Amino acid sequence: MAATFFGEVVKAPCRAGTEDQEEEEDERRETAEDREVRRQLARKREVRLFRRQTKTSLEVSLLEKYPCSKFIIAIGNNAVAFLSSFVMNSGVWEEVGCAKLWNEWCRTTDTVHLSPTDAFCVFYHLKSNPSVLLCQCSCYVAEDQQYQWLDKVFGSCPRKNMQVTVLTCRHVTDYKTAESTSSLHSPFLKALKTENFKEPPCCSLLEQPNIVHDLPAAVLSYCQVWKIPAILYLCYTDVMKLDLITVGAFKPVLSSRSLKGLVKNIPQSTEILKKLMTTNEIQSNIYT
Amino acid sequence: MASRYDRAITVFSPDGHLFQVEYAQEAVKKGSTAVGIRGTDIVVLGVEKKSVAKLQDERTVRKICALDDHVCMAFAGLTADARVVIKRARVECQSHKLTVEDPVTVEYITRFIATLKQKYTQSNGRRPFGISALIVGFDDDGIPRLYQTDPSGTYHAWKANAIGRSAKTVQEFLEKNYTEDAIANDNEAIKLAIRALLEVVQSGGKNVELAIIRRNQPLKMFSAKEIELQVAEIEKEKEEAEKKKSKKTT
DSSP states (O other), X not given: OEEOTTXXXXXXXXXXXXXXXXXXXXXXXXXXXXXXXXXXXXXXXXXXXXXXXXXXXXXXXHHHHSOOSEEEEEXXXXXXXXXXXXXXXSSOEEEEEEEEOOOTTOSOSOSSOOOTTSOOEEEEEETTEEEEEEEEEOSOOOHHHHXXXXXXXXXXXXXXXXXXXXXEEEEGGGOOOSXXXXXXXXXXXXXXXXXXXXXXXXXXXXXXXXOOOHHXXXXXXXXXXXXXXXXXXXXXXXXXXXXXXHHHTTGGGGGSHHHHTTOOOXXXXXXXXXXXXXXXXXXXXXXX | OHHHHSSXXXXXXXXXXXXXXXXXXXXXXXXXXXXXXXXXXEEEEEEEOOOOOTTSOGGGOOSEEESSSSEEEEEEEBHHHHHHHHHHXXXXXXHHHHHHSSOOOHHHHHXXXXXXXXXXXXXXXXXXXXXXXXXXXXXXXXXXXEEEEOTTSOEEEOSEEEEXXXXXXXXXXXXXXXXXXXXXXXXXXXXXXXXXXXXXXXXXXXXEEEEEEETTSOOEEOOHHHHHHHHHHHHHHHHHHHHHHHHHXX
């Protein structure tokens, strides 16, 4: 207790440590209610992998059930649109799994009945060559969910004889450079690869001190630790929403070994892309 | 470092940046593309029309606005900011006419808009205008003018320029293709503006809006049909150029 100038008595915190401290510790100890809330939150944020057709969840990791030699992952709407129009329009792709997850960035509050239009991860393999696996991830995977996602997809002991290619976008203002950002010609592509990836990349490597964030970083780190050859193609753009020019910036990747054999019909791809643009246009009157 | 100096407009960072002004320039890039071309006897403004919602009246979504009979402007960026700037500019045009009995010069009204924008980069409690503008017109001396302003309050005269999304791509196209031949006559200047826009417009000619001012004539907005005709002509010329090229190689 302490007295102020005006004579009022106030409770002042004591650094010496008195019996008051025990009361505070009791308050800080977790109650059963706290534990229950924490359990419910963990259940809500669980990453679930299942087959949409049969509605059954996968007992093993995806790559254990569907081993592959090429794994292409698109993260973000522009990368997903690129794969949809340039890669998935040639050949027949079969859906082999779907990852359902919820976090604060999701637009829906219902975590059980996610509709097909809700953004999440879908996995496909090429029917004519099942060793090629593709992932379209248009949802945000939070930091605490990344480990679960990697565990459910790659498993705890992944094969080393596969090549992973990741495509994603980032806003150009995140790109650190000595030049001024107004002189940068965006969108532009940068690459970051693991030690075991020996092929030459399709664009220049990402310079220091730039870093990669979120799920692409988690995938690359995982591949580096497990010595899997992996490369990330990161497109820096000033338009984060679905945009024809940003998607077009990924075109150099079509000449890479992973994608070369998969792309057949480029003019048709441009048409498919234009259709995707018009169906996905969100009305906003703030900017004209 | 940026986060400590980017909250207040009136604070410089240690390396001399005014981050709010730079962020306002990012807001401009969110608007659709606008291109301006200064010809010999014509000035052309072309914009990428934003797709309008089904139930929305198209007339209320205009990127090209007349400031006076002989001056007009196109903008890119925040719609509401543009409305405020256009209103102030229009009032100033009439006030000038009443005070000095002469219509404004294009440079005068550009300087007015630029000064207004600069004031908002130096005031407490206000943010900069999030728009860039292309102002075109003819002065009394009959010379065509094209000016561009940006959120920092600077303005420059240009022969041809573009603002908004993908402006860099259009600027590169203009640098390569703006020649004396390309603006030799009015029709060529109009075609150059449409070709520049088609480089970045996502669904072709039907998303392009065009306005021209000819010497001693009022602003003319092109109808959708007129633009279609121009686009068809451009495509024909492209095909012929490609045929010639393939003949040369064989």
